[in-house]
Amino acid sequence: MEIYDILFWILSALAVSCALGVILSRNPVNSVMFLIVTFFAISGHYILMNAQFLAIVNIIVYAGAIMVLFLFVIMLMNLNADVEPQKGQLVQLAGVISGGVLFLVILAAIKTAKTESMDKTSTDIGLITNLGRTLFTRYVLPFEISSVLFLSAMIGAVVIGKKEEAKPSKEDESEMKQFL
Amino acid sequence: MLLLQIDTALIIEKVILISVILMGSLGIAMYATWGERKVAAVMQDRLGPNRAGPFGLLQPLADGLKLFFKEEIIPDRSTQVIFILGPCLAMLTALMTSAVVPWGPDFVTKSGHVISFQVADINIGILFVFGVVSLGVYGVMLGGWASNNKFSLLSSIRAASQAISYELAMGISLIALLMLTGTLSLREIVAQQHGFWSDGYFSWNFFKQPVGFVIFLTCAFAELNRAPFDLPECESELNMGYHQEYSSMKLGFYLFAEYINMFVSSAIIVTLFFGGYNFPFMDQVATAVGPLLFSAICIMALLTKVVCMILFFMFIRWTLPRFRYDQLMKLGWRSLIPLALVNMLVTGAVIIWVIKK
Numbered sequence: 001m002e003i004y005d006i007l008f009w010i011l012s013a014l015a016v017s018c019a020l021g022v023i024l025s026r027n028p029v030n031s032v033m034f035l036i037v038t039f040f041a042i043s044g045h046y047i048l049m050n051a052q053f054l055a056i057v058n059i060i061v062y063a064g065a066i067m068v069l070f071l072f073v074i075m076l077m078n079l080n081a082d083v084e085p086q087k088g089q090l091v092q093l094a095g096v097i098s099g100g101v102l103f104l105v106i107l108a109a110i111k112t113a114k115t116e117s118m119d120k121t122s123t124d125i126g127l128i129t130n131l132g133r134t135l136f137t138r139y140v141l142p143f144e145i146s147s148v149l150f151l152s153a154m155i156g157a158v159v160i161g162k163k164e165e166a167k168p169s170k171e172d173e174s175e176m177k178q179f180l
Numbered sequence: 181m182l183l184l185q186i187d188t189a190l191i192i193e194k195v196i197l198i199s200v201i202l203m204g205s206l207g208i209a210m211y212a213t214w215g216e217r218k219v220a221a222v223m224q225d226r227l228g229p230n231r232a233g234p235f236g237l238l239q240p241l242a243d244g245l246k247l248f249f250k251e252e253i254i255p256d257r258s259t260q261v262i263f264i265l266g267p268c269l270a271m272l273t274a275l276m277t278s279a280v281v282p283w284g285p286d287f288v289t290k291s292g293h294v295i296s297f298q299v300a301d302i303n304i305g306i307l308f309v310f311g312v313v314s315l316g317v318y319g320v321m322l323g324g325w326a327s328n329n330k331f332s333l334l335s336s337i338r339a340a341s342q343a344i345s346y347e348l349a350m351g352i353s354l355i356a357l358l359m360l361t362g363t364l365s366l367r368e369i370v371a372q373q374h375g376f377w378s379d380g381y382f383s384w385n386f387f388k389q390p391v392g393f394v395i396f397l398t399c400a401f402a403e404l405n406r407a408p409f410d411l412p413e414c415e416s417e418l419n420m421g422y423h424q425e426y427s428s429m430k431l432g433f434y435l436f437a438e439y440i441n442m443f444v445s446s447a448i449i450v451t452l453f454f455g456g457y458n459f460p461f462m463d464q465v466a467t468a469v470g471p472l473l474f475s476a477i478c479i480m481a482l483l484t485k486v487v488c489m490i491l492f493f494m495f496i497r498w499t500l501p502r503f504r505y506d507q508l509m510k511l512g513w514r515s516l517i518p519l520a521l522v523n524m525l526v527t528g529a530v531i532i533w534v535i536k537k
Contacts, residue, residue: 029262029325036318056307064314065344068321072340075325075333127303128364 007048015041028074032067039063053128189293198299201278209439210240212490216439219494247432255425259326266323267426267433273316274440280305281447282367284457284479287471297479298367305366306354309448310347313403317343319437320405320412324422335421338505339412342402345512350399352520353392356527357452360388370456375463384455391523393453395516400445402512404438407497411505446489450482454489457482 018041021034039062046055087095135143214229214236221228229236254260284297302308317340324336361369373383386393402409413421423434450456457478459465466474503511 027259029259033262033322052302052304053307056304056311059311060307060314064311065347068314068317068340068344071318071321071325072337075321075337 004048007044011041011044011048014038015045029071032070032074035070036063036067039067050127053131193295194299197297198279201283201299202275205275205278205440205443208443208486209436210244212439212442213243213436214240215490216494216497219491220498223495223498244432247429250428252428252430253425255328257328258425259328262322262326263425264430266319266326267430267437268319269322270316270319270437271433271440273312273319274437274444276312277309277444277448280308280366281444281451282370282456283482284475287475297475301365301367304364305369306358306364306452310351313350314343314347316403316441319434320422323426323434327422327425329425331418331420332422332424335412335414335418335424338418339405339422342405342409342411342508342512345509346399346402346516349395349512349516349520350403352517352524353395353399354452356392356520356524357385357389359524359527359531360385366451366456370451370458373455373458375458376455376460384453384458386453389453389523389527391519392527395520395523396453397449398511398516400449401493401496402508404441404445404493406438406442406493408500408503409508410502411508414502442490442493443486446486446493447482450485450489454485 015038018034018038022031022038025031025034039058043055043058043063046052046058217239218228218236220226229239232238232242254263279299280302282296282298282301287295287297289295320339321336324332324339327333358364361372363369363372369385373385375383377383381387405412412418413423415421418424423431426434459478459481462478465477469477
């Protein structure tokens with residue numbers, strides 16, 4: 001076993017056990033913490049594949065921004081195990097069925113996928129120069145379309161989050177009509 | 181079984197470098213607390229600490245000892261593990277950033293062995309700094325939440341929203357800088373700012389990106405929770421802020437992490453905008469003195485700039501009043517982000533039509 005394999009197994013075990021921790025822990029804050037550790041383990045996998053850019057962007061975007069917002073919302077709502085509403089049996093059954101279907105789809109996808117082993121010595125696949133070159137030449141159209149999608153999502157969020165301006169009430173309007 | 185295919189000399193070298201940098205940042209942060217009290221004293225026409233040792237130089241040691249000997253209280257209704265994790269995370273993220281700062285030029289020994297004064301020259305240096313900065317908010321958030329105190333919770337929510345808002349402007353202001361340098365590696369960015377004057381213009385990035393520098397500096401103040409943006413520890417509204425329930429050395433960690441953050445972010449600002457270890461006429465100096473002395477002078481130049489930057493942080497703190505929370509958000513979202521976007525567009529236009537790379 002080389003250091004590469006040892007690191008791979010450690011990171012994999014960490015990722016899987018923390019992912020289980022996310023769904024098994026009762027306290028939502030603990031779930032968020034487990035999810036953060038899972039993201040770190042996945043970033044470690046990216047680094048093992050020498051995709052430094054992907055690794056750090058995963059940490060900045062997911063662990064640094066999205067998880068902070070998750071934590072933010074959970075703290076504001078102050079969720080606890082004892083105030084959590086108990087779900088009915090029907091809902092639980094629906095959850096089991098939809099989860100099982102998703103699991104089957106993923107299993108089928110993995111079974112037919114071709115796995116090519118990575119060449120550990122090729123050290124420049126995930127570096128930012130190569131990534132940028134590929135994104136802006138070969139995949140420039142999907143890249144631009146996804147950026148337009150993000151922009152529209154952003155504008156949508158601004159529109160939803162905007163305070164509604166106070167409309168003039170009917171009395172004001174009738175008063176205005178008197179002047180007109 | 182060969183686990184690591186790296187020579188032992190490199191490991192020893194890096195371990196020594198890491199411990200020196202760690203001790204150095206702790207030491208500088210320690211004396212930054214002393215410096216802050218002296219600066220405050222000068223500004224308020226007082227003497228400041230002057231009892232422990234000459235000029236009160238032993239004051240930080242006395243403070244540290246006091247914090248160590250205080251009773252450690254963990255509140256009854258707190259979430260204990262996360263309560264302890266909070267200050268640890270604050271300290272950890274404060275110390276991690278210094279790994280990518282190049283502290284001096286490469287030193288070549290007589291046998292041709294190259295010693296680098298940078299712990300890790302990674303391809304994505306600046307993004308690493310960003311990653312660590314974006315994690316820095318967890319220490320405050322988790323600590324404030326786990327205390328089970330509404331003032332702490334309010335303060336940690338303030339800290340989180342402030343950090344997220346100012347990270348955006350910070351990132352956009354840096355994009356303009358990165359378009360000029362064309363690299364993310366801090367070592368290359370410093371190498372491009374060699375000396376002080378090249379090709380008929382200043383070589384330091386401050387003179388190429390003054391607007392970007394102002395935006396970055398403002399955001400750094402906000403990310404550090406320093407006055408005038410120290411709303412998370414606004415004592416008139418929140419008693420003490422997120423560390424209200426903390427005592428003993430856990431409180432010390434929170435307070436100390438702020439000073440380490442200040443030191444490291446000063447080092448990053450100096451590296452990005454003020455040429456890092458470069459100084460005017462460095463080529464002439466390099467030929468005049470030996471390589472060992474030259475490396476020492478370079479490191480001293482960097483540290484001098486960092487100390488100036490820390491003093492600037494302190495002057496601002498004791499000069500400007502604290503912002504109101506809506507003013508803080510308005511400044512971040514309505515002024516700094518549009519300004520950073522315009523700066524990015526202008527820089528792009530200049531690169532395409534004037535410099536013509």
